[in-house]
Amino acid sequence: MSQQLTAFLDAWLPQQVRTGIDVHSGDPRSWTESWSRQEPVSVFGAGVRSRTGWPDVLRTINWVAGSFTDCRDYDYELVCAEVQGDLAYTCGFERYTATSSTGETVRNELRVTQVYRREGGEWRIVHRHGDHYPVVSTPDQPHESPGAE
Template sequence: MTDREDFLIWLQRDFVRAERAMFDGDAGPRRAIWAEDEPVTVLGAWRNVSNHAELVEAFDELSTSFSNCADYEFDLISFEVLGTMAYTVGYERIAASIDGEPRSFTLRATQVYRRGDDGWRVVHRHADRVG
């Protein structure tokens, strides 16, 4: 298996499962796929963070807004794996409740990943709403 194939398997299995859980109100799986060592950053559709402590707080706070994830799809536009680093660019199409109100929205998301002894971990995310 190539590094690209290995990364795609992780992305489609672990990353998608973690994001679906987040939009269902559970931040735990998303926190688990993020690197614990610095640097980690988020330039988000709702909040920006620049260290791991802020990341945990932001994910926990954000997850309380979401529930009833009816659909999550990651439309991968581009990706590359270069040694222990990777990136993805794509659209996240989400149907979930926000503060109890069913909503559908799309995020443009660019992410950077680092591979360590424990596998792939997200280290940077930039996302914004489309439209």
């Protein structure tokens, strides 16, 4: 692992966990602070097909945060990452248990890919794609369905 990648992950992974807990507890502030305001920015998933441009991305972040009130458990499992110059990406699994705004317990596991751009020495998210993994039963992997209990 390169020193550049190690430095990026040392800075970003704790932030990933903090912002994940915050947004799934209904507070979007740390999550919105992690995003670039410089175009282009985009989101795939999060209950929408796609959103591009900061105003639409911000609206999506606020909608997601407004869907939750309490994050009881959050974990991020990094699968792979890379840094090249002022661009980086991470791919991993985001798992959380939270209370929805309607009081239901929600357990989710999302496949998440994020792209980052270094701006003024700080890494900012410029793209996020988060979705549920395909649910397929195989002999060695029983059927599991993510979502509300």
